[in-house]
Amino acid sequence: MTSIQNGFLNGTLQDLYRLNPGDLKGAMSTPSSVDRATLVYALERYHTSLGTLGEREGKKLSPRAATLKSQLERLSHPNARVVVAGQQAGLLGGPAFCIHKAVDAILLARKLDSEEVPVLPIFWVASQDHDALEVKSTSLLDLDERSFHLTVALPQGVPIGNIALEPAWVESITHELEDFNAPEPHKRGVLERIKKAADGAKTYADWFSRLIHDLLAESGLIVLDPMHPDLAVLFKPALSRELQNPLAGPELIEKAALNLLERGYTPALRRPEGSTNLFLTGDDGQRRLLRLEKKTFYADTAYSKEELEAILKTDPRRITPAAGLRPVIQDTVLPTVAVVLGPGELAYATQLLGLYGLHALEQPLLWPRLKVTWLEPPVARILKKYGLSAAEF
Incomplete structure (x- = not known):
């Protein structure tokens, strides 16, 4: 490569x-x-x-x-x-x-x-x-x-x-x-x-x-x-935008990855289906990637978009961007x-x-x-x- x-x-x-x-x-x-x-x-x-x-x-x-x-x-x-x-x-x-x-x-x-x-x-x-x-x-x-x-x-x-x-x-x-x-x-x-x-x-x-x-x-x-x-x-406004359409960014990253592969390069980032560009720090202190299936987010447990928006509003340090x-x-x-x-x-x-x-x-x-x-x-x-x-x- x-x-x-x-x-x-x-x-x-x-x-x-x-x-x-x-x-x-x-x-x-x-x-x-x-x-x-x-x-x-x-x-x-x-x-x-x-x-x-x-x-x-x-x-x-x-x-x-x-x-x-x-x-x-x-x-x-x-x-x-x-x-x-x-x-x-x-x-x-x-x-x-x-x-x-x-x-x-x-x-x-x-x-x-x-x-x-x-x-x-x-x-x-x-x-x-x-x-x-x-x-x-x-x-x-x-x-x-x-x-x-x-x-x-x-x-x-x-x-x-x-x-x-x-x-x-x-x-x-x-x-x-x-x-x-x-x-x-x-x-x-x-x-x-x-x-x-x-x-x-x-x-x-x-x-x-x-x-x-x-x-x-x-x-x-x-x-x-x-x-x-x-x-x-x-960073709350930008993270809130991501929650509204959480798969749009990952799909663009994966599209760019396939483009690189076709041209003989090894992409640094891959985004499997359902992966978002957001992490959530749970109540146990662990930071986990948020995944989306239909309209439900998953990390340590299931979350609705409204629940994540509430977390972002009260403690924006808990929702952070992926690389x-x-x-x-x-x-x-x-x-x-x-x-x-x-x-x-x-x-x-x-x-x-x-x-x-x-x-x-x-x-x-x-x-x-x-x-x-x-x-x-x-x-x-x-x-x-x-x-x-x-x-x-």
Whole structure:
């Protein structure tokens, strides 16, 4: 099978996305009518509860909090746009490419930013995700080339944003890292960041969010957690639309999948008959895909459309989008000009053009994330000595 990313870049899949790769002019010329004032208010409430908006150093706001405050003010501009990157809330900040995506969003936002049209980088914390196996572990290599596999006992099937942070997890991780061989000042600084981020966190996702904020807020990055109550309520209109016609989106995704198969590509998303693009978190805390048979929805038990609408009205955090719908739901609330994507996310995006139309939206520019090769100083010196580049290997 052919790589979807290659097909995207060489233009053979051009009919499956709105803008050609790198079409910044086309992206910036696409209008966005989202309610920026309501979005900024919700983000202010979120960052206040996270402890990041009021963070102080002495009597003054910390540089991170001051930058965040300034960025939120700029986001309230009627022409403001955003570049979005995102990732699940992985242990200690997740895989390295999580930071690469965030940095790419920062760099692209700076390139597009102006006084007339402020462009801000947003990091979407995928706290609605319930796959604990993807976020509970990380591996590190110290100077003695010893591998440290760190893990915490997250419950499976529960949205990460609903998992309370256990102090014992933080203590266990920092205790294991005491034996990590790295320059002492650097190690102390990292351990201090980890503990500081945990000190103000209520949930596992908060811990991740505070770490990302600590690392990149001074560079202008705005962290967003869709599970925070003030943000979750913003997605209600789009989720309600999905409940009115829950199979229309999945049918478009499956149609795009068959199109890809006919052209020699492996689709990233499939939607069996009856599958919706919505998950429901049950009374037991487990997140399950909603299926529709005739006019009845099924997850842990049977639900009518009216019952789900009542749940959405009283607790919008319980009904969340599946992977194929999540980017669209995101863009109903954010004035997105471009989204930074890894190869897997890019494969998803080639199946979502029709869903944007269902929600009367224009698909933003798809921006493949930068690729980074980190070289240790001894390796860099050897390559330089022989006139070689890491790209040759």
